[in-house]
Amino acid sequence: MTVHDPRPDIEPLVRASLRAVAPTLVELGMEVGNLVEDTGALVFEGNLAASVANADVVQESVPERLELKQQLWAAIEAAARPDALFASSSSGLPATTIAERMRQPERLIIGHPFNPPHLIPLVELVPGARTDRAVAERAVAFYRAMGKRPQVLRTEIAGFVANRLQSALFRGAVHLVGQGVVTEQELDDVVTSSIGMRWAIAGPFQTFHLGGGSGGLPAFLEHFRTTIEEGWPALGAPSLDEPTFALLSEQAQHFDGTVEQLAARRDQAIVRLMRALGQDPAQANG
Amino acid sequence: MTVHDPRPDIEPLVRASLRAVAPTLVELGMEVGNLVEDTGALVFEGNLAASVANADVVQESVPERLELKQQLWAAIEAAARPDALFASSSSGLPATTIAERMRQPERLIIGHPFNPPHLIPLVELVPGARTDRAVAERAVAFYRAMGKRPQVLRTEIAGFVANRLQSALFRGAVHLVGQGVVTEQELDDVVTSSIGMRWAIAGPFQTFHLGGGSGGLPAFLEHFRTTIEEGWPALGAPSLDEPTFALLSEQAQHFDGTVEQLAARRDQAIVRLMRALGQDPAQANG
Numbered sequence: 306m307t308v309h310d311p312r313p314d315i316e317p318l319v320r321a322s323l324r325a326v327a328p329t330l331v332e333l334g335m336e337v338g339n340l341v342e343d344t345g346a347l348v349f350e351g352n353l354a355a356s357v358a359n360a361d362v363v364q365e366s367v368p369e370r371l372e373l374k375q376q377l378w379a380a381i382e383a384a385a386r387p388d389a390l391f392a393s394s395s396s397g398l399p400a401t402t403i404a405e406r407m408r409q410p411e412r413l414i415i416g417h418p419f420n421p422p423h424l425i426p427l428v429e430l431v432p433g434a435r436t437d438r439a440v441a442e443r444a445v446a447f448y449r450a451m452g453k454r455p456q457v458l459r460t461e462i463a464g465f466v467a468n469r470l471q472s473a474l475f476r477g478a479v480h481l482v483g484q485g486v487v488t489e490q491e492l493d494d495v496v497t498s499s500i501g502m503r504w505a506i507a508g509p510f511q512t513f514h515l516g517g518g519s520g521g522l523p524a525f526l527e528h529f530r531t532t533i534e535e536g537w538p539a540l541g542a543p544s545l546d547e548p549t550f551a552l553l554s555e556q557a558q559h560f561d562g563t564v565e566q567l568a569a570r571r572d573q574a575i576v577r578l579m580r581a582l583g584q585d586p587a588q589a590n591g
Numbered sequence: 592m593t594v595h596d597p598r599p600d601i602e603p604l605v606r607a608s609l610r611a612v613a614p615t616l617v618e619l620g621m622e623v624g625n626l627v628e629d630t631g632a633l634v635f636e637g638n639l640a641a642s643v644a645n646a647d648v649v650q651e652s653v654p655e656r657l658e659l660k661q662q663l664w665a666a667i668e669a670a671a672r673p674d675a676l677f678a679s680s681s682s683g684l685p686a687t688t689i690a691e692r693m694r695q696p697e698r699l700i701i702g703h704p705f706n707p708p709h710l711i712p713l714v715e716l717v718p719g720a721r722t723d724r725a726v727a728e729r730a731v732a733f734y735r736a737m738g739k740r741p742q743v744l745r746t747e748i749a750g751f752v753a754n755r756l757q758s759a760l761f762r763g764a765v766h767l768v769g770q771g772v773v774t775e776q777e778l779d780d781v782v783t784s785s786i787g788m789r790w791a792i793a794g795p796f797q798t799f800h801l802g803g804g805s806g807g808l809p810a811f812l813e814h815f816r817t818t819i820e821e822g823w824p825a826l827g828a829p830s831l832d833e834p835t836f837a838l839l840s841e842q843a844q845h846f847d848g849t850v851e852q853l854a855a856r857r858d859q860a861i862v863r864l865m866r867a868l869g870q871d872p873a874q875a876n877g
Contacts, residue, residue, distance in 0.1 A: 397818070419785045420802055427785035454784040460772045464822055467785045470763050470778075471795070472819055473826045477759035478795050486746045489808075492756075493794025498740040498870075499705045499713035499753045501790030506860040507853070508779025508787065509757070509764050514843055515854050516706055522775075522843035523836075530831040532683070533758055536750055540759045542823070545816040550809075557800055557808035567793070568801050574792040574868060581867030582860060584784075 307348045309356035316349045323347075326423045332576050333424075333585045353377075354384035361386075362447055364416060366394040374398060378413060379406045390443050392416030396468060399461045400433030411437040414444050416455075417465060421568070424575045426454040426584060429465045452586025470509075480541025482556065483549055489556040505578065593634045595642035602635045609633075612709045615858050619710075619871045639663075640670035647672075648733055650702060652680040660684060664699060665692045676729050678702030682754060685747045686719030697723040700730050702741075703751060707854070710861045712740040712870060715751045738872025756795075766827025768842070769835055775842040791864065 308319055323340040330337050339346035350356035357363050363381055367373055374393060381391065391413045393403055404410030415431035428448045432441050441457050448455040458466060478492055487495065503512050510522065517525030543549060560567060579585040594605055609626040616623050625632035636642035643649050649667055653659055660679060667677065677699045679689055690696030701717035714734045718727050727743050734741040744752060764778055773781065789798050796808065803811030829835060846853060865871040 419789075425785050425788065427781060429781070454780065456773070456777055456781050456784075458772055460770065462767070462770065462772050463825060466767055466773055466778060466781045469767065469822075469826055470760050470782065471786050472822055473763035474756050474760045475795050475799070475819065476823050476826070477756050481748070481752055481755065482796075484746065484748065486744055486748050487742070487752055489794075489796040491742055492752060493797050494740065495713060495715070495742050495752045496756065496790050496794040497792065498742075499711050500757050501787065501792075501794065502711065502861065502864060502870075503705075503857075504782050504787030505791035505864060506783065506787075507857050508775075508782040509761050510768075510775040510839075510843070511779050511846060511853065511857075513761070514846055515850060515857060517850070519850050521846075521850050523840040526831065526836055526839060530836065533761065534831045536755070536758055537762050537828070539749060540755055540762070545812065545820045550812055550816065553796075553812060554809040557796070560797060560800055560807075564801060564803070564805050564807050567797060571789075571793050571797075571801060575788065577867040578788060578791060578864060581863040 306346065307350050307356045307360065309350050309353055311351075319347075319349075326421075326572075329572050329576060330423060333579070335586060353380055357381050357385040357389070359386070360389050362390045362392065364392050364394060369395060369397055371398055371402060374403045375406045378403060382407050382409065382412070390440065390447060392444060394418060397464060399463075400431060400436055401461060402433075404433055404435065410435045412440060414440050415465075416444055416448065418453075419467065421572060421575070424572060424579070426452070426579075426586075427467060428453045428455045429467060430455050430457045431461055431465055432457070433461060454584075476543065477540045479543040479545070479549065479553070483543050483552065484541075488559075489553065490559055506582070592632065593636050593642045593646065595636050595639055597637075605633075605635075612707075612858075615862060616709060618862050619865070621872060639666055643667050643671040643675070645672070646675050648676040648678065650678050650680060655681060655683055657684055657688060660689045661692045664689060668693050668695065668698070676726065676733060678730060680704060683750060685749075686717060686722055687747060688719075690719055690721065696721045698726060700726050701751075702730055702734065704739075705753065707858060707861070710858060710865070712738070712865075713753060714739045714741045715753060716741050716743045717747055717751055718743070719747065740870075762829065763826045765829040765831070765835065765839070769829050769838065770827075774845075775839065776845055792868070 308315065327337045327341045338344060363385055365377060367377060374395065393400065393413065393415050394417060395403065395415055396417055400413050400415045404413040407413060410433060413433060414436050415429065417429040417431065419425040419427050430441055430444050445455045445457060464472065481487055481492060482489055507515065513525045514522040594601065613623040613627045624630060649671055651660065651663060653663060660681065679686065679699065679701050680703060681689065681701055682703055686699050686701045690699040693699060696719065699719060700722050701715065703715040703717065705711040705713050716727055716730050731741045731743060750758065767773055767778060768775055793801065799811045800808040
């Protein structure tokens with residue numbers, strides 16, 4: 306694997322990050338020799354054209370600036386093999402727009418991972434308006450082979466799917482904390498001990514399907530549609546203005562540990578959860 | 592424990608339900624002898640006053656009709672011991688209103704569990720405007736002793752916390768399925784393989800706190816607040832009108848199994864998840 310980045314100190318940065326996550330990957334049964342030792346399997350190449358010349362797959366993860374991504378993809382296309390798979394990690398910019406300066410925009414697809422990317426299985430695959438169907442199929446096969454769970458979206462939409470849903474819940478959460486119904490920590494406890502636990506196992510539709518008894522989702526909706534629909538406008542339309550920003554920042558001082566400690570605990574818990582649900586990469590590939 | 596219900600066939604119904612969940616409870620290390628065998632520990636009493644006369648705790652779980660709940664609580668109050676703890680399972684009606692016909696409205700609190708209630712740890716405790724603070728404290732102690740994770744809300748708000756957050760996400764989900772971006776099953780897969788898994792471990796605030804690197808939530812908000820806030824109005828305001836109801840019902844035909852099979856699989860998975868995260872009742876009490 307070849308890494309290209311304009312930063313002169315990219316190699317020690319990447320190697321330190323890999324060493325940091327290696328123990329977690331080992332726990333998941335993955336081989337990390339090539340990641341933590343200089344075996345030659347990981348190459349750093351300062352020249353963009355040289356870095357992509359022999360690649361089977363090019364994954365671009367530069368900052369979310371359209372101009373930058375457009376320039377980069379024109380340059381990658383000119384230097385890469387004609388059969389290389391092209392994926393952008395963009396979390397917001399659509400492939401249609403990013404590919405505007407490419408000669409073959411049908412080659413580009415969004416391949417959007419989630420934090421922490423070495424653990425979370427989802428990769429959102431978002432074809433642009435001109436992306437070739439075969440590119441989506443190759444991308445699915447590629448990410449599956451990495452032990453991931455790719456999902457192809459049927460239409461381009463701003464924010465894609467997971468971040469839109471996350472943002473919808475966060476909007477309701479900001480309203481509740483802003484109104485003083487619960488603190489951030491209390492709201493987090495509510496989520497982890499109820500809806501979060503359920504959504505790790507059954508998504509929102511299946512959850513309501515099971516809430517309808519033997520009649521399933523239709524019975525659930527028949528019973529609750531009015532309550533749900535009438536409740537939507539009252540969920541709140543908070544702003545992230547200065548007082549709200551100050552309140553959310555102040556309450557964030559009360560998390561139980563440093564960000565690094567909390568992240569390490571979360572990663573350990575995700576590993577345990579994935580193992581318990583049979584979703585670790587070893588089993589996903591098996 | 593005494594069960595009161597106007598249905599003449601309540602005893603076989605309750606005993607069948609208890610036998611159905613008993614294997615799951617056994618897996619969690621709980622004693623179920625008194626639930627599945629007629630040891631005399633579970634009593635059925637058709638007379639309301641007699642059923643509550645000696646109770647330490649009265650938990651009311653009748654349908655969500657205000658008139659019914661108000662009448663019932665006036666009757667319970669007249670028959671129960673003066674030191675009994677009073678909790679209503681209401682998922683929507685506020686304790687302030689339910690208690691309006693009670694002589695001592697300060698005794699009533701909402702104790703709202705989540706499906707499936709024999710597994711999900713959260714119990715939302717929602718004091719009414721006149722509920723005594725000591726009642727909330729007793730309720731916390733009671734549900735904790737049952738291995739639950741009670742959370743006291745600081746203000747009464749329609750829908751309480753978890754169902755409001757769930758409804759906010761569902762609103763965005765209905766929009767995405769209605770727009771044809773993903774199917775119900777695809778959206779559920781997106782959630783279980785990303786944000787659901789994260790929210791089982793870290794709630795929405797801690798998740799964004801960890802997304803901000805060492806700067807935590809303030810750094811995250813500083814970077815993303817405009818993107819998030821500008822995206823909120825575009826998350827969609829779908830209706831649950833007939834065409835949407837028909838679409839959601841039609842796609843619900845494609846879940847992989849009957850409701851009963853899916854519910855059994857979910858319950859097994861919740862048990863594995865709780866064990867993996869050290870959240871099963873045995874450990875919670877330990």
